[in-house]
Amino acid sequence: MRYSFRQLEVFLAAAHFQNITRAAESLAMSQSAASSALKELENQFDIQLFDRVGKRLQLNELGRLYRPKVEAVLAQATELEQAFSKHSEVGALKVGATLTIGNYLAVGVMAQYMNTPTHPKVSLEVANTRTIAQRVSDFELDIGLIEGELHASELEVLPWRDDELVIFCSPAHPLASKGTLTDDDLRQATWIMREQGSGTRQSFERGMHGLLSDLNILLELEHTEAIKRAVETNLGIGCLSRVVLEDAFKRGSLIELTAPEHRHFDRQFYFILHKQKYRSAGIDAWMELCRQL
Template sequence: MKYTFRQLEVFLAAARFQNITRAAESLAMSQSAASSALKELENQFNIQLFDRVGKRLQLNELGRLYRPRAEALLAQAQDLEQAFSKHSEVGALKVGATLTIGNYLAVGVMAQYMNTPTHPPVTLEVANTSTIAQRVRDFELDIGLIEGELQSPELEVIPWRGDKLVVFCSPEHPLARQQILDDDDLRQATWIMREPGSGTRQSFERGMHGLLPDLNVLLELEHTEAIKRAVEAGLGIGCLSEVVLADAFRRGSLVPLQAPEYRQFDRQFYFILHRQKYRSAGIDRWMELCREL
């Protein structure tokens, strides 16, 4: 075999950081050793994997072609190493989740995943759907948990569980005394919304089809807790996942509003995986724990 796993690790780290010094630091190597490993890999096969612009390394067409295959090969090698050493069936995992899932569901799954004799670490990145999808496409996350519709030829989108958005307000809001809202109520209300690009905003806009140009949106916020606090303060009404609102409804600090029946706010949560990424035992275990929720 003309290449080593170490050379592949340097190649992938350089692809991620676009800088050989940062790639070397991530692998606990010297800059000269990492640079030599990458140069040897390219020289052995008379290829060039990067365009070099000053100190910046930019994957070229050939590098982009081989990156997913190198990623999959290293993942399989790491999984085989775990099996040989007879350690835990699951290993370290890099998970990405959208805000609703990350803040209200994923932490519980993390606790269960890490509760084994070897305590495999889990890193959790919380961001909106488009950011998580890009990180999975770039192999910077092993698996993503998203709440938005997604079309990408590079990603496998697997249904996980159902969810529903709920329109809500403070108990003192005038609409709190109204049994069922109509479209005029929705037009006249002041809205506190999630930001564009989030799965929640995507589902809301689908449910509000035909009304969007007429809606009065006062605030667009990235965090669900900030939206809840703004609605509690009487600044307007909101629309978030029932997962997010359950505790506030029980306390009575917020109340649900009944939207017209033809306004559908049902949606799906999904797993996303890169189609060329190796499905390790850790990924399978994570998905199993999620489905047990």
């Protein structure tokens, strides 16, 4: 074989950090050793994988073409190494989840996944749909769990489970005692909303089609708990996933409001994976645990 796994690791680290010094540090190598490994890889095949601008390394077209293939080779090699070492086939995972899923569903899945004899590690990054999708696209996450619709040619988007958004208010709000809301009620209300780029905001705007320009949005917040607290203090009304609100509804600290019949807030949660990433046993096991929720 004309290349080594170490050379491939240096290539991926350089692609990630765009700097050979930081790539070397991440692999516990000297800068000169990392530079030599990358240079030897390119020289052996008479190719150039990066455009070099000063100390910055930028993947060129050929580098971008080979990156997913190298990712797949190293993922398979890691899994084989685990099997040779008699470890579980279910290995460490890098998972990304949107805020609703990450804060209310993913932690339970993590506990089950890690509760095996070898205790595989899971790192969980929580961010909005746009950020998680970009991280999966860049091979920085193994799998993403998102609550927004997504169209990206390099990603595979797989349905996971149904969800719905619910409009809610504090018990002291004037709408708390009203039956079904009208569009005029929605226009006149003050809203506390999730930020642009979140899956929740995307689903809300789809359900409010035709009314968006008339809505009075007082606050846009990144965290669901902050929105719940703001609504509890009667700053306005909100719209979040039922998953987020169930406990508050049981306690009576928040009140569910009935949307107009023609306003629909049903949606789905999705898995997202890079189409060119190797599907490991760990990814399959994670998805199965999610489906069992």
